[in-house]
Amino acid sequence: MSSDTSAAPAPSRTHGVPLKKPSLIDSVVRAWSTELQILVGIVVLALAFAWMFPDSFSTSGTMMNMARVAGILLVVSIGQSFVLIVGGFDISVGATMGLVSIVVSLLLVGGTPIGAALPIGLAVGAIVGFVNGIGVAFLRITPFVMTLGMLTFAKGLADELGDGGTITRLPSALAYFGRRNWGVLPSSGCIAAIVLAVAWFVLQRCRAGLYLFAIGGSRETTRVAGVRVAAYEIIAYTICGLLAGLGGIMLTSRVSVGQGSLGQGYELLSIATAVIGGVAIGGGVGRLTGVLLGVLLITILTTGLDIAGVNPFIQQMITGIVLIIAVVVSQAPRLSLRGIASLLRNPAHR
Amino acid sequence: MIALTGTLGPATSEAQPCVLEACGISKSFPGVQALDAVDLRLEAGAIHALLGENGAGKSTLIKILTGIQRAEAGHFRANGLPVEIGSPASAARHGIVLVPQDILVVPKLSIGRNILLGFEGGLSQRGRLSVDERTKIEAALAIVGAAFDPETPASRLGVPHLRLAQIARALIRKSDVLVLDEPTAVLSEPDANHLLERLEHLRDSGNSILYVTHRLSEVMRLADRITVLRDGRVVGTYERGEVDRAEIMRVMAKDVPRPAAAHAIPAAAVMSDAAPRLRVENLSSSFRFADVSLVVRPGTIVGIAGVQGSGHGQLIRAIAGVDKADTGRIVLDDVELAHGAVANAVSRGMMIVPADRRGAAIVAKRSLRENLALSGRIRHAARRFGLRWPGRERAMMAGHMRTFDIRAVSSETRIGTLSGGNQQKVALARVFESNARALLVEEPTQGIDVRAKAEIHALLRKLARERDCAVLIATSEFEELIGLADEIHVMRSGRIVATMTGAEANYHKILENALP
Structure with a gap:
């Protein structure tokens, strides 16, 4: 095996670095391997569910419902990705969603017009994120402790404001932010699409995006390069809080009820989808396309299992297993698409 | 006297089996033949220097010798008998010990605990060293000529001392072959001299030492035998005194003309x-x-x-x-x-x-392009309306890759995969770019x-x-x-x-x- 490689004329190697340009297919597969892997997972799952439940899974109603569920999760996961990219994480997003849900519901029930209540709700989310950012960036509290403290505080505050209960009789206009459709498209999916576009723009086209990735990759390098590191960390946490607040409003709209425990589970689900999508815990690496596909994968999985009548506890177990499998697959080159692709191209090479 | 040097001369007796012999070692990575049928003979009581430019295959070779990576072809003999080296554990069994370039310590533990880390027998206490452990460590420290107490916290020692402790750690095990990767890279001249003296002592007491370095003056002074690698091949093996500095430089360097x-x-x-x-x-x-x-x-x-x-x-x-x-x-x-x-x-x-x-x-973790752009003073053309324009950034990076001779597949390559020299050129390109x-x-x-x-x-x-x-x-x-x-x-x-x-x-x- 090695004898024929060494007998072949030496490839253009200078200084030990392969300077030969890899083929287009090779470089595409290489660059997008995480996304392609999830895409395969999504297709397999979708086909399996469609085959098993042709009457209930592959209907427009189910699709619409999935778009609503996925939209909310995507908004929260994008926020989470900002914080993950910068090298932290935020476990207070679920509590923030609940707090914003209660605040917005109270304002609306109290007669505040929706045009004022929603911005206030978003501001509450942003403030929660900002405080997280101050704690992590300036006071240098570890993200886990800081956001755990914030989680507990926000949950307590939400229950105090809402008397631990639910708030109903919300105005019907709120339904346009998560439950009802914009034209024919589900509003939740549309909002998520807008958020996705803006987030992509910030990460790819603004200097802030470059700095966020760089801080996650090496905080010291970025500081020495003259970037005000703490400010950008605070920005990341603020964006995360803001988007958690938006997710909270969308979820309130979807269930038509304000409740402090509404966002429970989103903290871990948002981290899980981002990690499945290739965002590295520890920071510096990640793409929104991966996050989007991660959200779709989880949504199809849970929807399918719902239709199959699998109980929620077992669903949780399956989600956990999928998370671990996804991360293992993305790290094991032989199991991954890239490994398979290189085997197909040149079986003798490996 | 003459007779004596004759018998001590490391490479004179072909009949005498070497401590470790590697034959026909080959290893390739996607797109690169890192090692191509490399032979290496390490003898007892000799210092063997391994030379080569960055990317010549030195680190791959020592990784294979110490079991961190597996060779694709080739075999090993220890003391004349064929052996298999497939893992760091099997390398350690044959007495091959690596002293890595990076110094890693647990700062909160004492230096003695650090030296012993992983080799404590059974019931060792976390805190103070037992009498046995202390004797063992002091003996090893004495061999490397370190004068500090084993109970000193690691965080209080400077790099030169830590380097000595690292070698002492290698000596605690069965260490017939010591593989040293750039041991003097971060040391000052006097500290490096001290270290080199100690290596000579180790050689004289029968250890075989494989020494990887960039510093030619050390090699000329120290090495009994020199092997030069270039592009994964052995391009020269010399005995002490057979070759001078200029000749080594000539052999190491590639045929391509140096940039004017x-x-x-x-x-x-x-x-x-x-x-x-x-x-x-x-x-x-x-x-x-x-x-x-x-x-x-x-x-x-x-x-x-x-x-x-x-x-x-x-x-x-x-x-x-x-x-x-x-x-x-x-x-x-x-x-x-x-x-x-x-x-x-x-x-x-x-x-x-x-x-x-x-x-x-x-x-x-990020690409060359992003590393170049990581500066608030980047030229305005790349920042129209204060936004980033990936195409312009790519063109900018490509320009610097040409003028500075930065060797990478493209501007999107992760910079961590490049050699130190190329990384440094990108860091300097950022300075040029920022005016x-x-x-x-x-x-x-x-x-x-x-x-x-x-x-x-x-x-x-x-x-x-x-x-x-x-x-x-x-x-x-x-x-x-x-x-x-x-x-x-x-x-x-x-x-x-x-x-x-x-x-x-x-x-x-x-x-x-x-x-x-």
Whole structure:
């Protein structure tokens, strides 16, 4: 095996670095391997569910419902990705969603017009994120402790404001932010699409995006390069809080009820989808396309299992297993698409 | 006497089996043949130097010898018997021990605990060392000539001591073959000398030592046998005295002509009387350096030479605002800069390329392009409407890759996969791109091969002469300042003790002032 490689004329190697340009297919597969892997997972799952439940899974109603569920999760996961990219994480997003849900519901029930209540709700989310950012960036509290403290505080505050209960009789206009459709498209999916576009723009086209990735990759390098590191960390946490607040409003709209425990589970689900999508815990690496596909994968999985009548506890177990499998697959080159692709191209090479 | 050297001569007796023999070792990575049928014979009581430029295959070879990677072809013999080396554990069984280049310690444990880490027998206590353990460690420390107590916390020891402790750690095990990867890379001259003496002792007591290094002077002094690798092949094996420095340089270097740039710009004595660009006045920082004053004019290169621990690195980081100084003034273009305000200093045009390349000079996980763009002072063309334009950034990076001869597949390659020399060129490209008014460089060519070293020096010269930048270099490799710097300050124990012009400087003059 090695004898024929060494007998072949030496490839253009200078200084030990392969300077030969890899083929287009090779470089595409290489660059997008995480996304392609999830895409395969999504297709397999979708086909399996469609085959098993042709009457209930592959209907427009189910699709619409999935778009609503996925939209909310995507908004929260994008926020989470900002914080993950910068090298932290935020476990207070679920509590923030609940707090914003209660605040917005109270304002609306109290007669505040929706045009004022929603911005206030978003501001509450942003403030929660900002405080997280101050704690992590300036006071240098570890993200886990800081956001755990914030989680507990926000949950307590939400229950105090809402008397631990639910708030109903919300105005019907709120339904346009998560439950009802914009034209024919589900509003939740549309909002998520807008958020996705803006987030992509910030990460790819603004200097802030470059700095966020760089801080996650090496905080010291970025500081020495003259970037005000703490400010950008605070920005990341603020964006995360803001988007958690938006997710909270969308979820309130979807269930038509304000409740402090509404966002429970989103903290871990948002981290899980981002990690499945290739965002590295520890920071510096990640793409929104991966996050989007991660959200779709989880949504199809849970929807399918719902239709199959699998109980929620077992669903949780399956989600956990999928998370671990996804991360293992993305790290094991032989199991991954890239490994398979290189085997197909040149079986003798490996 | 003559008879004696005859029997001791390492390679004279072919019949005598070597401690470790590797035959026909090959290894390839996608796109690169890292090793191509390499043979290596290591004998007892001999120091074997392994030389080669970066990327020649040295590190792959030592990884295979120590079981970290598996060879694709080839076999090993230990003391004449065929052996299998497939894992670090099996390498250790045959007495092959690696002393890695990086020094890793658990700072909170004592140095004795660190030395023993992983080899404690059964019920060892976490805290103090038992009498047995202590004796064992002290014996190993005595062999390497370290005088510190095993109970000293690791965090209190400096790099030279930690390096000795690291070798002591290797000696605690069965260690017939010691593989040392650049042991003197971060050591100052006297510390390196001490280490080399110790290696000679080890050799004389029968250990076989494989020594990987860039420093030719050490090799000429130390090695009984020299193997030179180039592009994954053995291009020469020499006995002591068979070869001289110039010949080794010639064999190591590739056939491609060296870039003319290295000598294109003469190190003219441009001690211009232009107004100073950077002025440092009475800068002090407790326990690190005191009362430092210096001036750097535009278009000139000023060097600060010092051995490890003399404070030259800390000084340059304090000037850049990366660390805080206590008292004194830093003036750039007649504007006084606040201490410890690196963002402010950069926005005024003073940039630093620190010594800790992976930790503080580049973002290893990101692409070349992003590493280039990581600067607030990037040219306006790449930042229309304050936004990033990936196409323009790519074009910019491609331009620098051409002019600086940066070897990478594309501007989207992760910079962490490149060699140290190429990484340093990207860090310097960022400085060019930012139109820096003053550049501070700490250990500009640490861990970089001979050829890239010359290219880095040429870049620094170009930056000063063509871009009218004020360049300040802090280094512990004195020879690189000669012919490069227009003015050299020598630092010792935190103070500048001598200043000379580039023309009157020579290696010995710097050394005699630098040694404490």
